[in-house]
Amino acid sequence: MSHVFPRFANIEFPVAVKGDGPYIIDRQGRRYLDACGGAGISCLGHSEPAVIKAIQDQVARLKFAYTMFYNNEPAEALADDLISDAPAGLTRVFYGCGGSEQMDGTLKLARQYFVDIGEPQRTRFIARRQSYHGGTLGSLSVGGHLKRRELYRPLLAEAEHISPCYAYRGQREDETEEEYGLRVANELEETLLKVAPETVIGFVAETVGGATAGCIPPTPGYFKRIREICDEYGVLLILDEVMCGLGRTGARWACDQEGVAPDLLVVAKGLGAGYQPISATLVADKIFAAIRDASGFFMHGHSYQAHAVACAAALAVQRVIREQNLIANVREQGELLKRLLEARFGDHPHVGDIRGRGLFLALELVKDRGTKEPFDPALGLWLKVMLKGMEFGLMCYPGNGTADGTRGDHVLLAPPFNINSSHVEEIVEKLALTLDSVL
Ligand SMILES: Cc1ncc(COP(=O)(O)O)c(C=O)c1O
Structure with a gap:
C-alpha cells in the first residue's frame, strides 16, 4: 500500500522511473511521449546531459548557502543571463521555488513598493476571469478560474476580475479582433474608475492565457492599451509568464x-x-530603487530562494536553449504542429477552436461547433482524454472550465523545445486516436 497522498485518491497512476528525451518511461517499461511537458514545464525533455552535469558539478561544489547571509555565483550568473535581454526597465531578479510562491512574493513586492513610496492606500489587485496564477492562497486570490477558487473562496483575499482576452468566445460578429481587444482592455479602466484607481496596486495577467483558458493569445493591440491604462492611473503591470515565458511562445x-x-x-x-x-x-528598476531607498529590506523570503543548485540548473537550461537555437525550433515545430492539428481536427465536429502560439497550443472541445456549446461538465471529459492519452502512450494536459470557469474542456499541448518533426507527427497521431476513442 502506498503512503503517498496523491492528487487523485481513486486512480492508480504508473510509476515513472526514467526519462529519455521527450519520453517518460514507467516501471513496466511503457514509453509516454510528453506532449505537454507535464504542465508546460519540461522544455528540454527528460535527459539533457548539459543540465544534469551542471547540477552534479554544483552540488559537489556548493549545494546551498542561505540568502540572509550569502549571495552565490549561480544566482548572480542566472540573473545576469535573464536581465541581458529582458524587456525595458527590468534590472533585478528575485528567486523562488515555483510559480505559485513566486506570484505570492511578487504581489507582496508590489504592495511594499507602494507603501515605500508613500501610497499605502493602494491595497487591491485587478486580474482576469479564466486565469490561473497558482494554488497558494495569495495567487489563487488573483486567479479567476471559478472552479479552482470555489472551495477556498472564504479564505481568499478580495480581487476584481475583468474579462479575459478570449476572442473565440468573446468577439462579436460586428467587431474586428482589434476592436474586440480594445473593448476588453477598456474594462480595466472601467473597473479602476469603479473601485477608485488610487486604491489599486496592479493589474495581473498571463501574457498568453494557459492552463485554465487553454492557450489564448492576446489580440493585436490588447496589451498596448492595457499598458497605457496602467500608466495613466499609476498602476503596476504584473505579467505572469510562468507557463508561457522563456521561449514557449516562440x-x-x-x-x-x-x-x-x-x-x-x-x-x-x-x-x-x-x-x-x-x-x-524580473523587477523594474524603480521598484528596486524604492525599496532600497526606504526600508532597504524586502519583507519577504523563503528558505530555498536562490538555491545554488537550482540556479546552476536553470542557467544550464537557458544556455542549452541559446546554444542549440531552440526558440527558432519552437517556432518551426510549432507551425508544423498547428498545421497538422488543423489538417487532422479542422473539421472535427467536437473541436471548436485550435489556437495558441509557438509550442503552446490548445484544442477547445465543444459539444456543438455551430453554437460552441460546451460538453456537460459531469462527463469529466478532460480527465477521460488525459487517461486515454496515457493508454496510447501520450501525455497531454487537458483542462476544464475553459468557457466560463465551470463549463468547457480543452487539451493543451506544450512539448519540449527540442522535438523534431517525427515527434510532432507522433503527437498528432496519438491525439487523434485519443480523441476518436473518447469522443
Ligand atoms: C500562469 C501560471 N502561473 C502560476 C502557476 C503556478 O505555478 P506552480 O504550479 O509552479 O506553483 C501556473 C501553473 O500552472 C501557471 O500556469
Missing part, C-alpha cells in the same frame, strides 16, 4: 511579441525545465 519573453514591458515579470516552469524547482521575478 520568443524568450512573450510580452516582447506584444511590444510591451511590464513592471514585474514572473517566470518559473521553463526556467528550471523540471530539472530543479525554481522561479524568478
Whole structure:
C-alpha cells in the first residue's frame, strides 16, 4: 500500500522511473511521449546531459548557502543571463521555488513598493476571469478560474476580475479582433474608475492565457492599451509568464511579441525545465530603487530562494536553449504542429477552436461547433482524454472550465523545445486516436 497522498485518491497512476528525451518511461517499461511537458514545464525533455552535469558539478561544489547571509555565483550568473535581454526597465531578479510562491512574493513586492513610496492606500489587485496564477492562497486570490477558487473562496483575499482576452468566445460578429481587444482592455479602466484607481496596486495577467483558458493569445493591440491604462492611473503591470515565458511562445519573453514591458515579470516552469524547482521575478528598476531607498529590506523570503543548485540548473537550461537555437525550433515545430492539428481536427465536429502560439497550443472541445456549446461538465471529459492519452502512450494536459470557469474542456499541448518533426507527427497521431476513442 502506498503512503503517498496523491492528487487523485481513486486512480492508480504508473510509476515513472526514467526519462529519455521527450519520453517518460514507467516501471513496466511503457514509453509516454510528453506532449505537454507535464504542465508546460519540461522544455528540454527528460535527459539533457548539459543540465544534469551542471547540477552534479554544483552540488559537489556548493549545494546551498542561505540568502540572509550569502549571495552565490549561480544566482548572480542566472540573473545576469535573464536581465541581458529582458524587456525595458527590468534590472533585478528575485528567486523562488515555483510559480505559485513566486506570484505570492511578487504581489507582496508590489504592495511594499507602494507603501515605500508613500501610497499605502493602494491595497487591491485587478486580474482576469479564466486565469490561473497558482494554488497558494495569495495567487489563487488573483486567479479567476471559478472552479479552482470555489472551495477556498472564504479564505481568499478580495480581487476584481475583468474579462479575459478570449476572442473565440468573446468577439462579436460586428467587431474586428482589434476592436474586440480594445473593448476588453477598456474594462480595466472601467473597473479602476469603479473601485477608485488610487486604491489599486496592479493589474495581473498571463501574457498568453494557459492552463485554465487553454492557450489564448492576446489580440493585436490588447496589451498596448492595457499598458497605457496602467500608466495613466499609476498602476503596476504584473505579467505572469510562468507557463508561457522563456521561449514557449516562440520568443524568450512573450510580452516582447506584444511590444510591451511590464513592471514585474514572473517566470518559473521553463526556467528550471523540471530539472530543479525554481522561479524568478524580473523587477523594474524603480521598484528596486524604492525599496532600497526606504526600508532597504524586502519583507519577504523563503528558505530555498536562490538555491545554488537550482540556479546552476536553470542557467544550464537557458544556455542549452541559446546554444542549440531552440526558440527558432519552437517556432518551426510549432507551425508544423498547428498545421497538422488543423489538417487532422479542422473539421472535427467536437473541436471548436485550435489556437495558441509557438509550442503552446490548445484544442477547445465543444459539444456543438455551430453554437460552441460546451460538453456537460459531469462527463469529466478532460480527465477521460488525459487517461486515454496515457493508454496510447501520450501525455497531454487537458483542462476544464475553459468557457466560463465551470463549463468547457480543452487539451493543451506544450512539448519540449527540442522535438523534431517525427515527434510532432507522433503527437498528432496519438491525439487523434485519443480523441476518436473518447469522443
Ligand atoms: C500562469 C501560471 N502561473 C502560476 C502557476 C503556478 O505555478 P506552480 O504550479 O509552479 O506553483 C501556473 C501553473 O500552472 C501557471 O500556469
